[in-house]
Amino acid sequence: MNSTESDNGRPLLLVDDDRKLCGLIRDYLTPLGWKVDIRHTGPEGLEAAVQGGYQAVILDVMMPGMDGFDVLRELRKRSDVPVLMLTAMGDEADRIAGLETGADDYLPKTFSVRELLARLRAVTRRHAGPSEKKGPSEWAAGELRLCEDSHTAVLGDRPLELTALEFALLTELLRSKGRVKTREQLIEQVSERRFDIFDRSIDVHVSALRRKLGDDPREPRYIRTVRGVGYVLGDPDSRS
Incomplete structure (x- = not known):
């Protein structure tokens, strides 16, 4: 019933x-x-x-x-x-x-x-989406553009279809562009729950993001793995 x-x-x-x-x-x-x-x-x-x-x-x-x-x-x-x-x-x-x-x-x-x-x-x-806050709501890296206010992300001229958690994860990585974020930090910041040492859910979401960004995990243009630590999002236009 x-x-x-x-x-x-x-x-x-x-x-x-x-x-x-x-x-x-x-x-x-x-x-x-x-x-x-x-x-x-x-x-x-x-x-x-x-x-x-x-x-x-x-x-x-x-x-x-x-x-x-x-x-x-x-x-x-x-x-x-x-x-x-x-x-x-x-x-x-x-x-x-x-x-x-x-x-x-x-x-x-x-x-x-x-x-x-x-x-x-x-x-x-x-x-x-985000509540009222001070500071920027748009970030970019190479062809990647994200706007929190409109809850949109595009790669070149292609809109990215992201789940709410994938969008939050990408936002956090873009906010911290060039700085390594640990798995613990990402889980707490985008999932708002405590980290479990056996929890690899964040890795699954990063893999999904890479697929949608067309990133090769062996030679990523955007999201790079820092072994044993976490992830960092870089700007492909600044890489040699």
Whole structure:
């Protein structure tokens, strides 16, 4: 049964075949200002998500028929809505596959509801764009141009289709152009969560950015790996 709690609140789509878990999430988030719509199958979730209007989608990986990866793959062809994926505990393959497909973040199914709320706030804040602040909102490196205010990035005359987290990551690297950013710094600054020594999600997002920039990881023009430390974005026009 689909669930729509009230006419007010921040619209959120939850796609999971675990009805008990859906009820728990709904009961926790509704008093905190979220309007939770629930779908229990992949096709129903995809249909609802592409219609738009949601600030975020919580998407389970393991569902019968059409799993979360298939839903996300189709959704990303038509929408950049923030997606938070639910994965099996400790299943790194699921997490990496979700991030590579276009998820903004992930949670193991042993999550606390407080952590779920923190992750939701983080992905929706990134997607909403920057708040009012002093200082520049545009950065460039070679043919790469990024504008925070319009939430756009282009390479030459080609617009880049980035997820909210990829956009935040590219913004942070451009802001710090020429300076090395550690993995810990990048995860904390763009994901707003604490670094886990086994967490390699940032590497997956960097790989996705490189593909979209046409960067060869062996001889990158833009994002260079500093082994054992992190990443640095350089200006290809200034390289010899």
